[in-house]
Amino acid sequence: MNILAVGAHPDDIEAYCAGTLIKYARQGHKIFHAVFTSGNMGDLHAAPDKLAATRKAEAQAAADLIGAKLIWGGVDDECVFPNETQRALMIDILREADPDIIITHGPDDYHPDHRFVGQLVFDSYHQKGLPNIPGPMRPACRFGLTQVFHMDYPMGINFQPTEYVDITDVFAIKYEMLKKHASQLVSLKEHSNADVLDMIEVMGRFRGMSCGCKYAEGFRREEAFHRVKPYRVLP
Numbered sequence: 478m479n480i481l482a483v484g485a486h487p488d489d490i491e492a493y494c495a496g497t498l499i500k501y502a503r504q505g506h507k508i509f510h511a512v513f514t515s516g517n518m519g520d521l522h523a524a525p526d527k528l529a530a531t532r533k534a535e536a537q538a539a540a541d542l543i544g545a546k547l548i549w550g551g552v553d554d555e556c557v558f559p560n561e562t563q564r565a566l567m568i569d570i571l572r573e574a575d576p577d578i579i580i581t582h583g584p585d586d587y588h589p590d591h592r593f594v595g596q597l598v599f600d601s602y603h604q605k606g607l608p609n610i611p612g613p614m615r616p617a618c619r620f621g622l623t624q625v626f627h628m629d630y631p632m633g634i635n636f637q638p639t640e641y642v643d644i645t646d647v648f649a650i651k652y653e654m655l656k657k658h659a660s661q662l663v664s665l666k667e668h669s670n671a672d673v674l675d676m677i678e679v680m681g682r683f684r685g686m687s688c689g690c691k692y693a694e695g696f697r698r699e700e701a702f703h704r705v706k707p708y709r710v711l712p
Contacts, residue, residue: 478710481509481576482628483567483598485557485590487516487536488658492677493628494580495651496644496694499543500712501578503647508545509574512536513567513594518554520664525553531660539657542650548573557593559600567597571605575618578710583627583697585635595627599699624710625699633680638695641688642711648681648692 480501484490490498490510502508515529523531533549540547548570552563571579579602582595604610606620630636644651655677656662665671681692696711698704 478506478577479509479575480506480578481511481571481574481580483511483513483570483579483581483594485513485582485588485594486519486554487512487514487532488655488661488673489582489591491539491651491655491658492631492673494694494696495539495543495654496647496681496692497580497642497696497712498545499647499650500642500644502543502545504712508540508543509548509576510536510540510545511548511550511570511574513550513570513597514552514554514557514590515549516554516661519661521668523660523664528660532658535658535660539654542654542657555590557590557597559593559596563593564597564601564604567594567601568604568610569615571598571601572615572618576623579623579625580628580696581625583630583636586630587634588631591630598625599701603703621703623704624706625701625704626696626711627699629680629684629695632676633683633695636695636697638684638687638697640696640698640709640711641684641693642696643685643688643690643693644681645685645691645693651677651681 517525517529
């Protein structure tokens with residue numbers, strides 16, 4: 478299968494669904510990391526253009542750890558909106574990956590970039606398969622057939638999983654993937670007093686306790702027409 482994770486920022490995928498992607502990769506599926514923004518505003522000191530280059534290199538290094546293909550949206554950080562231009566970009570991303578499974582942000586996440594990326598995925602889902610919808614870069618791919626899952630929210634606030642993936646045996650790799658985002662490990666500590674590595678440890682343990690293992694990731698399936706199947710597809 479083609480597995481597509483769509484994150485708003487360069488470290489979102491690693492923080493909230495990397496363990497599941499590692500398990501998919503180990504099963505032989507093709508993994509895509511789509512990062513919609515460049516993350517160029519996520520520092521109190523670095524110039525946006527230099528930060529964008531740094532964060533793209535970090536995202537590539539993390540994707541390389543599991544053989545995932547990085548798709549770089551390049552939208553300015555903090556500037557995601559569900560408009561026509563950004564929908565066209567999302568359609569291109571979905572067409573490039575031609576996904577069987579999509580993992581992205583849910584509608585009640587705290588960050589507007591997260592929420593709007595999730596909405597753009599939702600709004601672009603059918604358009605990716607319609608040949609007369611402008612891309613502008615790629616032809617239409619398969620129509621429908623894709624299950625969509627919302628990944629966890631920061632610290633699990635306002636998120637109630639309906640499905641879990643045991644990531645105990647791959648948690649160390651998830652940890653190493655997030656460590657590739659060295660610029661944000663420093664920046665988030667400075668401007669938000671957030672220890673990201675500790676955060677994913679706590680979240681992983683908490684979700685694991687909820688489902689009877691050491692470490693887990695939680696998801697909610699998007700219940701919508703053309704997105705529901707009568708069988709489990711998470712690893």
